[in-house]
Amino acid sequence: MNRVFKEYLDQFVIVFIDDILVYSASEEDHARHLSIVLETLRQQQLYAKFSKCEFWLKSIYFLGHVVSGEGISVDP
Numbered sequence: 001m002n003r004v005f006k007e008y009l010d011q012f013v014i015v016f017i018d019d020i021l022v023y024s025a026s027e028e029d030h031a032r033h034l035s036i037v038l039e040t041l042r043q044q045q046l047y048a049k050f051s052k053c054e055f056w057l058k059s060i061y062f063l064g065h066v067v068s069g070e071g072i073s074v075d076p
Helices: 025-045
Strands: 013-016 017-020 060-062 066-070 070-072
Touching: 017 025, 017 060
Parallel strands: none
Antiparallel strands: 013 017, 060 066, 066 070
């Protein structure tokens, strides 16, 4: 997955094994970034299982941290 998303890593994508985190500063950017990620998966003949996906979240729990617009904190 790191090879597939190499050009986008630390710009708007974080990959951990088979988890893909897409982050953006604005909703417009996020729509564009999400489209790029999904299209990249399609081009590589990789697929995301829809039931495991979550979209347009304001905060998430990721690898023991809470990531939100306010920053990153340790998951209590």
